[in-house]
Amino acid sequence: MALKIVVLAKQVPDTRNVGKDAMTAEGTVNRAALPAIFNPEDLNALEQALRLKEQHPGSTVGLLTMGPPRAGEIIRQGLYRGADTGWLLTDRLFAGADTLATSYALATAIEKIGDVDIVIGGRQAIDGDTAQVGPQVAQKLGLNQVTYAEEILKIENGKATIRRMIDGGVEVVEAPLPVVITVNGSAAPCRPQNAKLVMKYKWATCPLERTDENSAYAHLYAERPYLTLNQWSVADVDGDPNQCGLSGSPTKVKAVKNIVFQAKESKTLTSSDGDIEGMIQELLNEKIIG
Amino acid sequence: MNNVFVYIEIENTLVQEVSQELLTKGRKLANELGVELHAVVIGTGIKGQVEEQILPYGVDKLFVFDAPELFPYTSAPHTDIIVNLFKEEQPQICLMGATVIGRDLGPRVSSSLTSGLTADCTELEIGSYEDKKEGKTYENLLYQIRPAFGGNIVATIVNPDHRPQMATVRSGVMQKAVYEGDCKKEVVYPEVSKYVSPEAFVVKVLEHRVEAAKHNLKGAPIVVAGGYGVGSKEGFDQLFELAKVLHGEVGGSRAAVDAGWIDHDRQIGQTGVTVHPKVYIACGISGQIQHIAGMQDSGIIISINNDPDAPINKIADYVIVGTVEETVPKLIKYYKQNSK
Numbered sequence: 001m002a003l004k005i006v007v008l009a010k011q012v013p014d015t016r017n018v019g020k021d022a023m024t025a026e027g028t029v030n031r032a033a034l035p036a037i038f039n040p041e042d043l044n045a046l047e048q049a050l051r052l053k054e055q056h057p058g059s060t061v062g063l064l065t066m067g068p069p070r071a072g073e074i075i076r077q078g079l080y081r082g083a084d085t086g087w088l089l090t091d092r093l094f095a096g097a098d099t100l101a102t103s104y105a106l107a108t109a110i111e112k113i114g115d116v117d118i119v120i121g122g123r124q125a126i127d128g129d130t131a132q133v134g135p136q137v138a139q140k141l142g143l144n145q146v147t148y149a150e151e152i153l154k155i156e157n158g159k160a161t162i163r164r165m166i167d168g169g170v171e172v173v174e175a176p177l178p179v180v181i182t183v184n185g186s187a188a189p190c191r192p193q194n195a196k197l198v199m200k201y202k203w204a205t206c207p208l209e210r211t212d213e214n215s216a217y218a219h220l221y222a223e224r225p226y227l228t229l230n231q232w233s234v235a236d237v238d239g240d241p242n243q244c245g246l247s248g249s250p251t252k253v254k255a256v257k258n259i260v261f262q263a264k265e266s267k268t269l270t271s272s273d274g275d276i277e278g279m280i281q282e283l284l285n286e287k288i289i290g
Numbered sequence: 291m292n293n294v295f296v297y298i299e300i301e302n303t304l305v306q307e308v309s310q311e312l313l314t315k316g317r318k319l320a321n322e323l324g325v326e327l328h329a330v331v332i333g334t335g336i337k338g339q340v341e342e343q344i345l346p347y348g349v350d351k352l353f354v355f356d357a358p359e360l361f362p363y364t365s366a367p368h369t370d371i372i373v374n375l376f377k378e379e380q381p382q383i384c385l386m387g388a389t390v391i392g393r394d395l396g397p398r399v400s401s402s403l404t405s406g407l408t409a410d411c412t413e414l415e416i417g418s419y420e421d422k423k424e425g426k427t428y429e430n431l432l433y434q435i436r437p438a439f440g441g442n443i444v445a446t447i448v449n450p451d452h453r454p455q456m457a458t459v460r461s462g463v464m465q466k467a468v469y470e471g472d473c474k475k476e477v478v479y480p481e482v483s484k485y486v487s488p489e490a491f492v493v494k495v496l497e498h499r500v501e502a503a504k505h506n507l508k509g510a511p512i513v514v515a516g517g518y519g520v521g522s523k524e525g526f527d528q529l530f531e532l533a534k535v536l537h538g539e540v541g542g543s544r545a546a547v548d549a550g551w552i553d554h555d556r557q558i559g560q561t562g563v564t565v566h567p568k569v570y571i572a573c574g575i576s577g578q579i580q581h582i583a584g585m586q587d588s589g590i591i592i593s594i595n596n597d598p599d600a601p602i603n604k605i606a607d608y609v610i611v612g613t614v615e616e617t618v619p620k621l622i623k624y625y626k627q628n629s630k
Binding site for chain 2: 127128129134140146147161166169173175185249267275284288
């Protein structure tokens with residue numbers, strides 16, 4: 001059966017390899033020093049979606065992302081790898097959303113897209129590590145959910161068979177479509193970008209992303225509609241502004257602080273034989289190690 | 291009304307340690323707020339099997355939902371039971387393990403009840419909150435404290451207006467202890483069919499395989515942990531060798547896990563295992579907050595790093611400025627020579 005698949009993807013700051021320059025002198029996070037990347041587990045989800053598209057002719061894969069206009073890059077990255085389309089949810093009213101307000105916005109967009117068989121995203125995003133958006137989108141849409149998926153084994157008779165990770169083991173579950181799936185980082189990595197698709201979609205942009213540089217390509221946008229990516233505001237998805245962004249977020253951040261480590265009096269040693277042997281003897285004498 | 295609830299996780303009839311840890315924490319919070327501690331457990335064939343694993347941790351009232359097909363866990367039936375129970379009971383706080391189950395169930399419940407949920411908290415406290423914009427002050431809120439932004443900052447989250455205030459906490463972050471004080475220890479067995487409809491049972495578990503843990507990182511007295519500075523998967527072989535001679539276990543930082551040098555289940559930190567060993571040997575670990583959150587209560591901390599300014603050095607008792615490659619074999623050699 002042909003499947004309509006929506007991949008939830010997020011543009012995130014690369015928090016994994018944060019160096020010292022990622023913090024400002026005042027001790028706040030220097031976002032400018034962190035490159036914006038495709039959330040890693042969302043790439044694992046995209047791969048599962050693209051595999052389904054290959055196995056089920058006639059299927060389509062679209063990426064749904066929420067963020068500032070520059071997050072259009074996430075849709076392009078998906079198109080370069082074989083996705084068919086994408087939607088960028090962008091509006092100041094979406095800003096400051098916690099997971100609940102985010103899932104509300106994504107769920108309304110998925111309803112607007114309509115007739116979706118599979119919603120699939122990464123288990124969690126590396127800037128928040130909450131793993132909440134997938135299940136909350138499922139609840140808002142009234143759909144079943146399968147989290148921590150490692151592989152979609154098959155789709156048959158309107159049911160998905162999925163292998164998922166659980167604490168200390170694995171499970172195989174069968175869930176009727178439509179279903180929301182979140183994919184674990186242990187799933188297959190995403191395929192690389194395809195050079196032909198990069199050529200095709202290089203200038204694909206959302207209207208809000210376009211700068212003077214793009215105006216030179218105005219004729220291209222006129223000739224090739226696929227170069228204009230879908231860009232939706234709260235009004236475009238018939239969203240309730242009170243459930244979006246900061247006002248739709250039950251959680252509030254009371255305080256944010258940098259951790260100041262309780263500095264201990266430490267002994268600094270070199271890796272010389274004398275220093276190491278001295279330390280080992282000290283630890284043995286004090287019965288710290290046996 | 292207004293009590294503290296803990297969702298109890300089970301594997302067959304075995305109550306998971308993380309739930310007992312949360313009961314101990316929940317009891318403290320309930321005492322501070324002057325309310326009761328309630329627990330809810332959902333499974334199949336659990337009546338008479340699980341109560342004594344739960345009540346000693348200070349539970350005033352335990353709700354046992356026992357019916358076919360409630361084990362293995364699936365999202366919808368457990369969500370329906372919790373949501374309908376909470377509509378009746380109106381708890382002010384709900385705690386769950388930040389396990390695969392808790393992280394599947396928590397968000398679904400919070401979305402159903404439009405209540406806030408904070409994942410992977412490392413501390414929970416009670417305190418007040420002033421909303422300057424609204425000019426309102428809230429007393430006795432749950433402070434949900436967690437590292438955020440890849441562990442580079444620590445955020446305190448509150449849910450001023452929505453109930454229950456929900457939080458998940460990883461295994462090992464809190465310490466369990468049998469409660470010495472008085473509590474009611476009442477047990478009730480509600481009619482399951484009143485809380486969940488047959489239509490909720492549509493996801494079928496075809497296979498459920500749980501293996502005994504391959505290691506005991508959480509309880510190990512000595513932990514040898516490697517970070518990005520270890521440099522390779524082969525580099526970790528040395529750490530396993532050191533752990534073997536010291537009768538310890540090997541863990542890794544997130545960077546080492548992401549690099550594929552060590553298994554995911556050995557990750558130490560906020561989003562991994564929390565450890566409290568007597569001796570923690572950090573090999574080539576720079577010490578992001580999210581890592582420190584998982585090991586800061588270690589007894590003696592030894593940091594091996596060729597960067598003398600690595601953040602972890604500040605909390606270390608011994609700082610060895612040098613590479614992991616040259617230092618670890620020497621630790622093995624001199625331990626063997628001196629230990630007999």
